[in-house]
Amino acid sequence: MPARIIGMIGTQQEGVAVHLIQGKISREWVRDFTRLHEQWNYDSVLVGYYASAAEGFAIALYAADHTERIQFLIAHRPGSVAPALAARQVVTFDQLTQGRMSLHIIAGTSDKDQASEGDFLPKDDRYRRAGEYLDVMRWIWTSDGPLNHHGEFYRVEGAFSDIKPYQQPYPSLFFGGSSGGALEMGAKHCDVFAIFGEPLAETRERVRDFRSRAAAFGRRVGFNMSLRPIIADTEGAAWDKANKLLADVEGKTGAAPQPTNASAERLLGYAARGDVHDERLWMGIARATGAPGNTSCLVGTPEQVSAAVLEYYRLGIHSFLLRGFENPSDTVAIGRELIPRIKAGALEIDRLAEAAE
Template sequence: MPVRVIGMIGVAPPAGTALHVIGGGVSPGFLGEFAQAHEQAGFDLVLVGYYSSSAEGFAVAACAAAQTTRLGYVVAHRPGLVAPTLAARTIATFDALWGGRLAVHIIAGNSDEDMQRDGDFTPKEERYERAAEYLDVMRRAWTCAEPFDHNGRFYRVRNVFPDVRPVQRPYPELLFGGSSPGALAMGAQHCDTFAMFGEPLAETAERMAAFRRLAEGFGRPAPKFNISFRPIIGRTEGEAWDKARGILANLKGAPPHPRGQDQSGKRLVDLAARGDIHDERLWMPVAALSGGKGNTSCLVGTPEQVAEAMLKYYRMGVASFLMRGFDPLDDAKDYGRELIPRLKAGALAIDREATLAA
């Protein structure tokens, strides 16, 4: 299984040491440069995030797709703000226009405060139930061979049979993240890839095994897994650790993140309370400082050391990695010079070993 590398793009240059790339004004020139840098660095896809204050994700991805040739886009999407049939056509249209370069990250949880800014006052656990029905209707719209009706708790549609279908079959990949029972049940029933924040190897293995059992209970195919890290790399290990400490010092002077903590973030904060370093390279003080928000599990070392740390997760069955840095544009370029090539070459070597052993 070839390894896949996902980055993250935003629409405006961040100032200073950046914890987040969502927000700010819209700069088409910077967006194009950011996307092109990821394509040239060897990223396979980039995430376009979502907050109630951020630029609209499908428009951002379309603008970036027009300025790249190969790079794919993982667009974050909140079920419930539009009808599932409209979302199905929006996603299918993008996929058809841009040659199958789309995946969708489903966000049903997030903070109540951020949901309410978009007019959604539905309680979180109910949002997961609504999202499950939403995804059921959306998937049927992509795959139906004849018109269908749906009469559910949250949605009622009649005679649905869209003209536009996705290029990807049966439909673009659906990713999700979360730690609550509602999030996991929704994902196990309807999504393809479980996206996790970076946790120690043992905890990650436990989460993967539990989610496989859950998906199997719903009669779903074996799920795929993505894990997110902030690599901090240097020419030497000492240089990398000095860089990490400098990043932490800069972030301590930044304003706090305004959005609430979810259960996945709480897991990171709890892990950070157990110790700054896990499994030799997993560094958690930034996660503690941010309250677990913003993909803040760091791997620290030389490109070779960080790639080897990531390949330990690959051996466990994690075939997709989301990575971004604290200097987002320049870090993406740096990852492309040594880290991504080492990660992809190492994954191929592991695959060859497995083939020979079989």
């Protein structure tokens, strides 16, 4: 299976995403930054979800209209809109772009962020609601007739969509999370488990465990791993770059906040054991920031970092979200130095495995 590489264009100004000028979106940045990913052979870009930021479907559709082939992984929060409307939003985008999308299900971030959109459900309830939400959407996507549904969280009478997905049976569904509720929802409903970079031994067990959970529902799943490469011409220069970045982060953030979810707690647990794992996996930024998101770094030369990514590929992770800290320069460096090596290495791993059978 070819390795897939995902970048990020986001929906907030974080050095990776939408530039804001006095509250206005820079259309030029959205267009040019997405085109840059396409130029450097990224397969897809993540469009994030933030309660106070620009709306992701609109950002992605504008970017799609100014590119040719790159796909969009659009983060979507169940509960922010009704599932019948969301189902039509998704298939409209899927049809207009002729299949250039996947959906990343985010059932819950912080309670404070959820409350800002009027959602006060506890986190475990949000995962149960997400499962019901996806049931309703899938029915609308695949059914030839109207849906009547009376559930715990949703009630619809005669729900139907005249348009159906371009992709059959529907776009792939990503999800992330480490709590029991997240894993149950994902195993039952989603196609790709998105995880942050963790040590190899723990990643091997995580892949095995989640495959087992999905198999209990008669399902097979894929995996995506988020990593932040820090690369330079020499290993020493790469570590110097990483340490300079850490000093800058610590100078700006002060004491790290407490983790807000189970995934962050996992990363901070690895950071407590040591900043470096498996030679290349660096948890310094996770430790300094409280691991609020994608903070697992791989540090080294392009050859060393590519080899480290391919170790995860050997474990069954065939999709990687790679983004740097200084963009657009890091976007170009990943495209020039890492993507060709990772894609060629993955093909060679598959060739050798096929020859050995």
